Amino acid sequence: MTDVLCDTSIVLKWFHEDGEDGVPPAxxxxxxxxxxxxxxxxxxxxxxxxxxxLLRSLGxxxxxxxxxxxxxxxxxxxLAPAPDAPxxxxxxxxTHSLTFYDALYAAAAELHGAALxxxxxxxxxxxxxxxPGTLV
Amino acid sequence: MVAKVMxxxxxxxxxxxxxxxxRRGTTRSGLLREAALRELGRPDVSAAAAAxxxxxxxxxxxxxxxxxxxxxxxxDSR
Numbered sequence: 001m002t003d004v005l006c007d008t009s010i011v012l013k014w015f016h017e018d019g020e021d022g023v024p025p026a027x028x029x030x031x032x033x034x035x036x037x038x039x040x041x042x043x044x045x046x047x048x049x050x051x052x053x054l055l056r057s058l059g060x061x062x063x064x065x066x067x068x069x070x071x072x073x074x075x076x077x078x079l080a081p082a083p084d085a086p087x088x089x090x091x092x093x094x095t096h097s098l099t100f101y102d103a104l105y106a107a108a109a110e111l112h113g114a115a116l117x118x119x120x121x122x123x124x125x126x127x128x129x130x131x132p133g134t135l136v
Numbered sequence: 137m138v139a140k141v142m143x144x145x146x147x148x149x150x151x152x153x154x155x156x157x158x159r160r161g162t163t164r165s166g167l168l169r170e171a172a173l174r175e176l177g178r179p180d181v182s183a184a185a186a187a188x189x190x191x192x193x194x195x196x197x198x199x200x201x202x203x204x205x206x207x208x209x210x211x212d213s214r
Contacts, residue, residue, distance in 0.1 A: 007207070012206070012207070015191040016195040016203060018198070021202055034181065057206045067190070074184055074186075074187035075188055080166070080170065082166075083161055085161075101211045112170075
């Protein structure tokens with residue numbers, strides 16, 4: 001079975017449509033997870049990033065943001081990065097000129113033997129992430 | 137709290153578990169914990185569907201934006 005680590009740019013497309021590129025393949029990935037064709041994972045980092053977006057970028061009330069984060073936990077299992085993930089992330093961040101946050105997704109995916117699904121241009125251009133349409 | 141449990145596995149399965157744990161830089165317990173989470177993360181289909189429906193209802197009024205742009209701006213601002 002394929003393991004796919006989804007970053008926050010993909011997770012948001014599971015919920016939001018207006019103005020989004022690439023909603024159908026992102027949601028197809030979640031459907032495949034539901035059907036057991038693959039396992040979609042997120043990181044704890046995803047909760048922090050989503051919380052930031054909800055509170056700071058979108059101005060949600062704290063209670064709504066908290067409810068949303070609770071719901072995310074019911075949708076998708078959380079992958080604990082391997083112990084070496086921070087070390088690999090540091091190397092990847094340096095090699096590919098990425099933020100450590102970007103690189104941690106890539107490192108966690110690589111060490112887990114998972115693909116990294118993302119809509120983020122920096123991760124896609126680095127070759128460390130792939131668009132969800134290539135996985136489903 | 138973490139419980140210690142005893143389980144029975146055929147030798148060849150245990151060997152594969154250990155080899156995969158080494159490959160991922162984790163432990164036997166870590167690998168089996170993730171495998172359990174993977175299985176437990178999927179069966180409750182109705183809870184996941186309800187959570188997804190609530191999520192989409194919340195985001196229906198969130199306005200027009202592309203998530204990749206917002207996430208990128210957030211990562212770069214930290």
